[in-house]
Amino acid sequence: MNLVLDYNEGTDHLALLRRIDFCNVTGPLFVDMDRVPFFHPSTLTLLYGIFKLHYCTTPGEKRTCQPASFQSSETDVNRYVQRVNFFDSCPDLKPLREEKFRRHDPAGRFVPITEVHKMEETDSVAQRIVSVIFSKSKVSGETQVKYALSELMDNALQHAESPIGCVVQAQLYRTNSVEGVILDCGMGVRKHLQGNRTIVSELTSDEKALQKALEPHVSGTHNRKRDPEKREGGYHNAGLGLPVCCELMKRSGGFLQLISGKSCLTVDREGCRHTAIAGWPGTFITFRINYQNIANITDIIKEFDIRKTKGHNLEKGEAPKFI
Numbered sequence: 001m002n003l004v005l006d007y008n009e010g011t012d013h014l015a016l017l018r019r020i021d022f023c024n025v026t027g028p029l030f031v032d033m034d035r036v037p038f039f040h041p042s043t044l045t046l047l048y049g050i051f052k053l054h055y056c057t058t059p060g061e062k063r064t065c066q067p068a069s070f071q072s073s074e075t076d077v078n079r080y081v082q083r084v085n086f087f088d089s090c091p092d093l094k095p096l097r098e099e100k101f102r103r104h105d106p107a108g109r110f111v112p113i114t115e116v117h118k119m120e121e122t123d124s125v126a127q128r129i130v131s132v133i134f135s136k137s138k139v140s141g142e143t144q145v146k147y148a149l150s151e152l153m154d155n156a157l158q159h160a161e162s163p164i165g166c167v168v169q170a171q172l173y174r175t176n177s178v179e180g181v182i183l184d185c186g187m188g189v190r191k192h193l194q195g196n197r198t199i200v201s202e203l204t205s206d207e208k209a210l211q212k213a214l215e216p217h218v219s220g221t222h223n224r225k226r227d228p229e230k231r232e233g234g235y236h237n238a239g240l241g242l243p244v245c246c247e248l249m250k251r252s253g254g255f256l257q258l259i260s261g262k263s264c265l266t267v268d269r270e271g272c273r274h275t276a277i278a279g280w281p282g283t284f285i286t287f288r289i290n291y292q293n294i295a296n297i298t299d300i301i302k303e304f305d306i307r308k309t310k311g312h313n314l315e316k317g318e319a320p321k322f323i
């Protein structure tokens, strides 16, 4: 694959995903970043995942990158690319890591792109990320951002069987928001949900599968009555991780974007929009959460439960129960 990034694709990963089918990367991989005047973490994390996948699946092939050269008094694109550790994605790009600047102390507004390979690590990685990005700001939302990051990393590591594990990045913005990216190159949402016989007939497209995955309690596999302590709060595999994250982002005025196969669903206060993409080999999630307007996770879960029981418990004057 010979990929020359367009001017806008550094900040518009969806434009890139509409144009390029990443399920089909064959031969040597060359990425030219030279036209890009600015990067958002989502495009860089996406390309990190692709270099990593290419290295893991075809180690004998060649991988090269033409770095971005744009510089102004405010921006040095390649320096940003270096600071997020993009060139750590595979050994072939390591020569491009040479840094002609001094790194700041780790406390700041963003963390470098981070790989996670084991379920046991997701909590501590999420904690490390929020500690870094919230360290200089006296704002709330750390708990919810940590929750979202660890739920989404858990999904990638538990469901995807991704050859590259999971890749994550998060960044605090001055607009009172945190944006995050979590991706894997595994089986994708549709294939995983197809293991659930009760819903398999409804999964006629990637779009339908993504919609299903966002419904509470659809995918749950774990019986909390039998093993309620399996995870803090007892919600492990209740089919709630994605829907709760989505509600959290949406209610704060942010968004959750769920991408897998040939589909992208973007959910925000305006509703849920579908965009067809060329192809992503796994699951790719980006989100924005406005930390000044954060909902309570327990309230969201209670509301889902009331909806599931259609309010029967409450009519009887009982507290909501999980089934």
Ligand SMILES: Nc1ncnc2c1ncn2[C@@H]1O[C@H](COP(=O)(O)OP(=O)(O)OP(=O)(O)O)[C@@H](O)[C@H]1O
Pocket (backbone or CB within 6 Å): 151, 155, 156, 157, 159, 160, 184, 186, 187, 188, 189, 190, 192, 193, 213, 214, 219, 220, 221, 235, 236, 237, 238, 239, 240, 241, 242, 243, 282, 283
């Ligand atoms: N990264 C992923 N790769 C493959 N399938 C995924 C991925 N993320 C989510 N899914 C699919 O979406 C479903 C819904 O995810 P969700 O996090 O809501 O539930 P869960 O992981 O099954 O349970 P819980 O999060 O409550 O422990 C999953 O069961 C799985 O089928």
Ligand SMILES: [Mg+2]
Pocket (backbone or CB within 6 Å): 151, 154, 155, 237, 240, 241, 242
């Ligand atoms: Mg989950």
